[in-house]
Amino acid sequence: MLDPTVEKLISDHSFVNYCLSKSAEDSTFWDRWLEQNPEHREVTDKARQMVLLLVDQPTEDEFQIERTRLLNHITAFNEQHKPRVRRLWKAAVAAATILLVGAISYQVWMHRQDSQLANTSNIDWVAQHVPDKKMMHVALADGTTVKLFPGSNFSYPAAFQDSIREVKLDGGGFFEVKHNAEKPFIIHTDELAVRVMGTSFNMQAYATDNQTKVALFNGKVLIEHQGKQQTLSPGQAFVWDKKSQSAQVESFDVAQERQVSNGLVVFEHASYEEVARQLTRKYGVKWQSDIAVQIQFSGTIHQESLEDVLNHLTYTTDYRFTLQQDTVRVQQN
Amino acid sequence: MKDTWLNIIKGDRTSFLKLYDTFYTPLFHYGMTIRRDRELVKESLHILFCELWERHERLPQTKVDPKFYLFTWLKRIIIRQVEIPHSQIEDLLHEPAEESIEAQSIAIEQVMDMHERLQRALNKLTKKQRRYIQWRFFEERSYEEIAELDNASVRTVYNVIYEALKRMRGDIAILHAIILIFSK
Structure with missing residues (x-):
């Protein structure tokens, strides 16, 4: 490069690769170039520092996603730390209504034949992508927590609707769903829907995998799949094999399954x-x-x-x- | 900012969000200088602000500027988050020892200063220039990708970015002096 300036260097694709150690070829090239042109070392240093400063900035999208994630967390936290008396009263009402609502919502459920989402056109969805090698904690506004597995895509509304809590998953996660009989919690994947009644379980539903699996630790879930329903009890797993198109309920090794959310x-x-x-x-x-x-x-x-x-x-x-x-x-x- | 801090201790959510919006970007940048891993830094910042809100009643009514508190807290979280695989223990032995409090607060002031200058430099750009700079560097997209995104030729994208960098040059020059001190 003749007469390198800071902006000339930074505009150069291969120079940026060199600064970020992205390609061995570019690194060799620029190291050699510097050796042959030691008089350009100062301007190169400046350009390099500037590249590092620029790439160390969060993008607007990253900022918004992170901000929503935090807001949900503090809303959930505040919800859980309300004065005690009110919480107990709420729990009593919830317990009293659970049977009634359970019966009604089952009816509602039966009417919704497919696993499609309810009318969600006016909902702001937050899409959380988990890169390979990482696990990520997400707290939802209702107090539900999810530990997402590597390579997952998880979408949830910035605020839940009044009557239902719906989320979308392509990937896996360990879910601890906050019980709320008045607001069913439903996880949608490409092929099935899991209706949750306050509970903890592992779920692996990567669109690219041959198998979809829901393994229940506590509580109860109802799985809606190809127009059929299947309830799971603790210790049972629902396994759907895409190749053979067969669904099975089997027992699983609880201790081992728990380790899945720790990377097993x-x-x-x-x-x-x-x-x-x-x-x-x-x-x-x-x-x-x-x-x-x-x-x-x-x-x-x-x-x-x-x-x-x-x-x-x-x-x-x-x-x-x-x-x-x-x-x-x-x-x- | 001291009033904001005192309001947060009282549980004021608006002040908490003001603190978040003011310091997120400089803290992110600072985190990246400790470890260049976007996801790790984002997760650490999430933990920082969660812990901050969960403990707001018990926060110290600090007399120093609250930002020092945030920066050092973030640093601790990042270090706590990083597990050290065996092969990296040797690298760690060569890492410099913990800096003095003075050195740390100088570093923090410099990050804040850099952040402000960078914002000023970015604000001088046209909307298009700023968008291209963000795509090219914040999101590390290639010229080809940007050209496709914006329905422009690669040549145009290159020229817009080149002109933008040239326009930022004044502020860049001052930035360098600071970065060079900081990185020594």
Whole structure:
């Protein structure tokens, strides 16, 4: 570059990559360029500092999403810390009405055949995306908390409607839903709806996965799926297999399932595609193979490093899994 | 800001939001200088303001500027959040020791100053220039992506950004002097 100025450098795509260590090629290029042109070191330093300052700013969207998340949290917090007498009175009314409302809302439920959302055109939705490798806590305005799993997309209204609490999930999460018999809580996914009666459970409904699973710890949920309803009791899980199009209710290992919200991943005869998908969410890696990889992997992964996991895969299958930068290469052994 | 702080202790939500809106961006920037991980910084800021509201009755009626309180609290949360995998222990050994209180408060004042100057520089831009700068740097989009977003040619996008940076140059020059002291 001739006569570099701060703005010339910052406008240069490859220079910005260099500042952010985004590409080895650009880094080599600019290191060499600086070696050959030491007189430009000062202006380069200035430009670099400026790039770092500019990328360290939150975007308008990020700010708004975070602000709404915080507002919901403090509203929920205030709700829970109202004077005690009023809360007890409320609980008494709730207990008295629960049976009645339960019966009525079941009727209402029956009339809503599909799992589509109610009329939501005038609702402000907040969309929360969780990047790979991260878990994220979200508190909703009603006191419900969700721990979202890596790679999830979760949408909720900035404020709930008067009669119903509806949210949307493509991904997984550990839900602790605040009981409110007057305002049913419903989670919608692409294929089913989970109606919750104050409860805690794990849910994994990634649009890209072959399986959708709802595992109930406490309370009661009603699952609406293909026009049928299925109630779950604590210790039961609803599993929908997209390939075979079959739904099943089974019992599950409660202690193990609880660890899922702490990052445990369980594989049972998992295909290569499934293993790759899950490990991408957990470790944020890409995958590359020139051959069709056919494995059936069973096992659990928790706090292990990615290296350990890849070694384990290499020992237990006919393939070699190696990490090159951020990509896992799979080769025939 | 001291009045705002005292009102927050009394439980005034409007003052709390005023504090949030005033300090979110500079705190975000400060967080990123501690660890360049957007999600971690956002999560830490969320924790900071949640804790702040949950404890508002018990906050110290501080005589110093409340912002020092916010910045140091954020720093502690970020450090608390970062688990250290084994391989990074060695890196940690080479990290500089905890700075003195004076050094920390100078750093905080500088972040605030930088934030104000950057806002001033951004405010001098046209709407289009500002939008492009935000896309290019805040959101780290490529020229091609911006061109597609705005239905413009890559050349135009490049020129708009180049002119914007040139226009910010005056404020940039002052910024540099500060950043250089800060990063030493």
